[in-house]
Amino acid sequence: MAVKVLVVDDSSFFRRRVSEILEKDSDIKVIDFAVNGQDAVEKAAKLRPDVITMDVEMPVMDGISAVKKIMQANPTPILMFSSLTREGAGATLDALDAGAVDFLPKKFEDIARNSEEAIKSLQTKVKEIGRRRMPRMALSMTSTRAPVSDTTSRLNTRQIKPTVPQPDRSFNRTAAPVSSSSAASVKASGKRYQLVAIGTSTGGPVALQTILTQLPANFPHPILLIQHMPAAFTPAFAGRLDSLCKIKVQEAKNGDRLTPGVAYLAPGGQQMMVEARGGSKTLKVFEDDSPRITYKPSVDITFASAAKAYQGDVLAVVLTGMGADGRDGARMLKQAGATIWAQDEKTCVVYGMPQAVANAGLSTESLALQDVATRVTKEVGC
The missing domain is CATH 3.40.50.2300 (Response regulator)
Known part of the structure; x- marks a missing residue:
């Protein structure tokens, strides 16, 4: 039909x-x-x-x-x-x-x-x-x-109230979800982390805000955010997230030194990579004219660089989005010993990117959007 x-x-x-x-x-x-x-x-x-x-x-x-x-x-x-x-x-x-x-x-x-x-x-x-x-x-x-x-x-001062589901429609949005008791009761794996990386596309702005606004100010690791978004939008999106979150959110700049409790949003139209320099990790942000790379920023490119810089000390989450960006990068992270989680089908706007990761056998868990922040916070020992 x-x-x-x-x-x-x-x-x-x-x-x-x-x-x-x-x-x-x-x-x-x-x-x-x-x-x-x-x-x-x-x-x-x-x-x-x-x-x-x-x-x-x-x-x-x-x-x-x-x-x-x-x-x-x-x-x-x-x-x-x-x-x-x-x-x-x-x-x-x-x-x-x-x-x-x-x-x-x-x-x-x-x-x-x-x-x-x-x-x-x-x-x-x-x-x-x-x-x-x-x-x-x-x-x-x-x-x-x-x-x-x-x-x-x-x-910016209006209040969006929860909608009431229509009996003959299956599409619905609700107000900010509360993490389920099952998510809160799951124990952390005990694995050591140094970085959290999140990749997303269609439906990502809402999904990222759902997660980031629930993270505590004392979050112990830097966070990389890769959202498919035009260059004109990422400064405004980073600024809006920063105004809402307890953690700091900023658009990534070339040379940024990764700091705990700060989320770095990849600039639209560019690529963001992690580089290891001595005992610190910095960001390389650059223009990419390669015709072979569809997405700018690309989740695959950032994930792959994180695998090289941090090895297995990464918790990566793939959220709602079309296509399969993130699958190859997640594979490199997995091979290095990192943990990969994916958003579940029910809470995705488009179940493309998470499905690609799940079908490839790379993700160990499929999480509802409302549970991601609780699980991440607990897993990293915050």
């Missing part, structure tokens, strides 16, 4: 362009258009699409407000289109706050090396999101935080 899509944008040209791209795939059907946020809210309730693509800036009702209303009344996977600007990044993160599952740049050429690859990326993302027909324990990124920019500060 084709994935049913509602396309929302005030530009007739962009609505037509998105529709043409999506319907090149026989497994996708655009069922209607909406010209503003209010129109989207009404048509989402009437048509019950599998996926909604949503612009941010629109008349009558903006995309962020529309996402919030749709998620309260008719929870539906929503993919945002955003401009690659500082203001666009802040607004996109606000849309994720409201319940959107992922985003793409409005300029398709910014997400791929050529037009065909960009088209395929959009089609695949829509199908992956639209076919996930089960509940996900994903929190909406909460509102108690410092504003990222003046243009979005007015949106």
